[in-house]
Amino acid sequence: xxxxxxxxxxxxxxxxxxxxxxxxxxxxxxxxxxxxxxxxxxxxxxxxxxxxxxxxxxxxxxxxxxxxxxxxxxxxxxxxxxxxxxxxxxxxxxxxxxxxxxxxxxxxxxxxxxxxxxxxxxxxxxxxxxxxxxxxxxxxxxxxxxxxxxxxxxxxxxxxxxxxxxxxxxxxxxxxxxxxxx
Amino acid sequence: xxxxxxxxxxxxxxxxxxxxxxxxxxxxxxxxxxxxxxxxxxxxxxxxxxxxxxxxxxxxxxxxxxxxxxxxxxxxxxxxxxxxxxxxxxxxxxxxxxxxxxxxxxxxxxxxxxxxxxxxxxxxxxxxxxxxxxxxxxxxxxxxxxxxxxxxxxxxxxxxxxxxxxxxxxxxxxxxxxxxxx
DNA sequence: CAATAATAAATGATCGTTCATTTAATTTCA
DNA sequence: TGAAATTAAATGAACGATCATTTATTATTG
Numbered sequence: 001x002x003x004x005x006x007x008x009x010x011x012x013x014x015x016x017x018x019x020x021x022x023x024x025x026x027x028x029x030x031x032x033x034x035x036x037x038x039x040x041x042x043x044x045x046x047x048x049x050x051x052x053x054x055x056x057x058x059x060x061x062x063x064x065x066x067x068x069x070x071x072x073x074x075x076x077x078x079x080x081x082x083x084x085x086x087x088x089x090x091x092x093x094x095x096x097x098x099x100x101x102x103x104x105x106x107x108x109x110x111x112x113x114x115x116x117x118x119x120x121x122x123x124x125x126x127x128x129x130x131x132x133x134x135x136x137x138x139x140x141x142x143x144x145x146x147x148x149x150x151x152x153x154x155x156x157x158x159x160x161x162x163x164x165x166x167x168x169x170x171x172x173x174x175x176x177x178x179x180x181x182x
Numbered sequence: 183x184x185x186x187x188x189x190x191x192x193x194x195x196x197x198x199x200x201x202x203x204x205x206x207x208x209x210x211x212x213x214x215x216x217x218x219x220x221x222x223x224x225x226x227x228x229x230x231x232x233x234x235x236x237x238x239x240x241x242x243x244x245x246x247x248x249x250x251x252x253x254x255x256x257x258x259x260x261x262x263x264x265x266x267x268x269x270x271x272x273x274x275x276x277x278x279x280x281x282x283x284x285x286x287x288x289x290x291x292x293x294x295x296x297x298x299x300x301x302x303x304x305x306x307x308x309x310x311x312x313x314x315x316x317x318x319x320x321x322x323x324x325x326x327x328x329x330x331x332x333x334x335x336x337x338x339x340x341x342x343x344x345x346x347x348x349x350x351x352x353x354x355x356x357x358x359x360x361x362x363x364x
Numbered sequence: 365c366a367a368t369a370a371t372a373a374a375t376g377a378t379c380g381t382t383c384a385t386t387t388a389a390t391t392t393c394a
Numbered sequence: 395t396g397a398a399a400t401t402a403a404a405t406g407a408a409c410g411a412t413c414a415t416t417t418a419t420t421a422t423t424g
Contacts, residue, residue, distance in 0.1 A: 018199040102284040149326045179361035
């Protein structure tokens with residue numbers, strides 16, 4: 001049931017983890033408490049499924065329309081633009097993710113498979129490193145210095161309500177590129 | 183009571199927000215439930231005070247031994263080193279902060295005063311901009327591209343247990359500088 | 365002894381979860 | 395086809411446990 005997922009994401013964003021109960025989710029989703037347990041084993045299972053669903057959506061949006069035959073720089077900018085687009089269009093998905101990923105839950109779940117959802121990023125950075133475009137550093141380091149700051153900036157604008165305009169985004173992309181370029 | 187703060191921080195890191203109750207905090211701190219209410223109005227007040235305390239500690243550690251008469255680059259590297267030191271020494275403080283700051287609580291609290299704790303950072307970046315060392319971008323942007331990635335890297339090492347050695351840190355500082363330098 | 369600090373115990377409310385039952389949809393077969 | 399039988403989906407009500415918070419009582423201490 002889609003309504004249960006949506007209610008979960010909305011509530012976690014509105015009132016936080018600690019205050020989000022099954023009763024409140026059920027009420028917001030317009031179903032009975034028991035209905036939730038038809039589709040999900042328990043509360044934590046619901047959270048895990050919601051997390052996986054949201055992460056899948058993010059991966060899908062991040063790489064849509066991406067052509068592996070394009071240049072590294074084209075792919076780089078495409079990924080960043082798609083990511084910003086995702087954050088702005090699915091802001092509740094994104095903020096939900098941020099909250100989950102900073103909680104002890106992922107450690108508890110030990111999900112090794114979610115990294116594979118973002119393989120095109122590793123692919124792009126590896127190619128860039130081979131071509132001598134990027135610094136010879138761990139790809140995680142390249143990601144942290146180029147993609148994560150953009151996400152953080154977009155998040156900031158999401159939270160204070162100010163728009164993240166093209167000029168600011170382009171300035172950010174320049175800084176991302178400067179950080180990782182050889 | 184210090185034990186109450188420590189228990190709160192530990193529990194939030196171990197089992198997360200949703201599962202951290204007053205009873206569990208009291209038990210871990212070896213006090214009665216009621217004792218917590220002598221020092222704190224309610225659960226949320228306890229969280230807020232813990233948050234402020236931790237943020238204060240972070241600010242204190244971040245700028246200790248910092249001399250405003252030093253060069254911008256020296257201050258820059260000092261701040262980053264201090265920050266990494268803080269993250270590694272007070273890892274539970276840091277992870278607690280990350281969890282709070284990605285929850286809806288700070289928005290609810292509307293704390294405008296906490297930014298002032300980190301004024302030396304703004305000071306340093308402003309000076310650097312005036313001297314033409316840094317790009318003429320919003321200071322928040324400079325922070326997001328230079329300090330935040332280091333924190334993220336340190337956090338990664340904290341979570342997977344691998345050490346964040348000097349060589350990696352120096353490589354990170356180079357990338358930070360490249361990202362923001364004019 | 366007075367005052368402060370800490371407590372155990374109890375409060376009603378809400379928690380996650382289960383269960384017996386109803387309603388809706390689908391299949392069976394005369 | 396159409397009534398009867400079966401399955402599936404959803405529910406309200408209830409469970410014991412735990413929740414945040416309060417009260418009345420007991421230690422502690424100067």
